[in-house]
Amino acid sequence: MFDWNDLRAFLAVARGGSTLAAAKVLGINQTTVARRIEALEANLGLKLFERTQSGSRLTEAGQTLVADADGVERAAEGFAHQAQALQRGMAGSLRVTVNEILGNAFLTPALMEFRRLYPEIRIDTLVTDAFLDLDKGEADVAIRGTAAPLADSDLISRKLSDVEWAVYCSRDYAIRHGVPTRPEDLGRHVLIGGEGSLAMMPVMQWIQAQAPDAEVHTRSSSLTNLMVASRAGLGIAPLPVMAADQEPELCRCMEIAGMASAVYVMVRADMKDVRRVRVFIDFLAPHFAALRRTYEVRGEAVQAANLRYVAEARAALAEEA
Numbered sequence: 001m002f003d004w005n006d007l008r009a010f011l012a013v014a015r016g017g018s019t020l021a022a023a024k025v026l027g028i029n030q031t032t033v034a035r036r037i038e039a040l041e042a043n044l045g046l047k048l049f050e051r052t053q054s055g056s057r058l059t060e061a062g063q064t065l066v067a068d069a070d071g072v073e074r075a076a077e078g079f080a081h082q083a084q085a086l087q088r089g090m091a092g093s094l095r096v097t098v099n100e101i102l103g104n105a106f107l108t109p110a111l112m113e114f115r116r117l118y119p120e121i122r123i124d125t126l127v128t129d130a131f132l133d134l135d136k137g138e139a140d141v142a143i144r145g146t147a148a149p150l151a152d153s154d155l156i157s158r159k160l161s162d163v164e165w166a167v168y169c170s171r172d173y174a175i176r177h178g179v180p181t182r183p184e185d186l187g188r189h190v191l192i193g194g195e196g197s198l199a200m201m202p203v204m205q206w207i208q209a210q211a212p213d214a215e216v217h218t219r220s221s222s223l224t225n226l227m228v229a230s231r232a233g234l235g236i237a238p239l240p241v242m243a244a245d246q247e248p249e250l251c252r253c254m255e256i257a258g259m260a261s262a263v264y265v266m267v268r269a270d271m272k273d274v275r276r277v278r279v280f281i282d283f284l285a286p287h288f289a290a291l292r293r294t295y296e297v298r299g300e301a302v303q304a305a306n307l308r309y310v311a312e313a314r315a316a317l318a319e320e321a
Contacts (some may be wrong), residue, residue: 005126093122097139105229160288168235179253186211190235193219203238245299
């Protein structure tokens with residue numbers, strides 16, 4: 001088996017065109033470079049260079065092998081880089097559980113920048129509305145929207161952002177039925193109900209309490225599907241402002257005061273000081289704040305345009321009538 005240093009000498013001569021140029025790059029003397037080339041040729045049983053007065057020129061065999069030698073060099077460098085990352089606790093994967101709305105609106109848009117900063121860390125995104133059990137190892141990190149972390153939980157939590165809620169309907173629904181602007185108006189509209197754990201959310205219970213006798217034509221157990229159902233015109237529903245305001249087909253009817261929740265990142269206590277966990281959490285906080293500001297500005301513009309559109313369409317319908 002040949003020596004790795006002999007292979008480095010081979011690549012340096014191939015790239016520099018001479019043993020002298022290779023010696024300068026490698027920081028060794030020219031004689032040592034020449035001996036390494038001779039040793040490599042002897043081990044391989046192949047002549048790799050033609051020696052000329054102007055330098056060293058690759059033989060046909062040398063030209064064939066230089067690409068493979070490049071690959072060996074890259075693999076060795078990658079091996080060393082990965083070993084260094086492991087020493088720093090920065091290499092490996094993180095399984096992050098998040099619901100679809102938070103994943104699409106906040107987490108995924110930030111991952112390219114995180115990848116640029118920390119290429120050794122792989123983020124595996126587990127998208128689900130269910131609360132995976134971190135204590136059982138179902139995920140390493142959780143990003144969750146909740147009123148407050150559970151008091152009896154041993155998880156370490158860090159608040160990333162506030163989440164306001166409002167009642168929404170589609171533009172088509174608003175044109176046909178108008179929009180509720182006060183809680184007492186809700187009983188005259190069709191609601192989209194919650195199912196399962198979604199039905200237990202405070203905002204879903206609030207809207208049900210405001211309009212217990214309202215028509216409900218469909219129910220959903222998914223917050224993402226609730227938004228899709230609203231956009232399809234199936235009725236009105238409470239939705240997170242940060243996401244729903246971005247939808248051109250959704251009209252914000254009224255804000256829901258006093259029902260704000262928050263987004264937390266959560267991790268087990270024994271994981272909080274793991275370097276890749278620490279840098280991931282420290283990275284998320286400013287990115288969530290920046291994206292929230294962006295969404296607020298964009299959402300106000302979208303909703304202002306929606307209100308104008310609906311007002312003009314309803315006026316046109318009134319004239320036709």
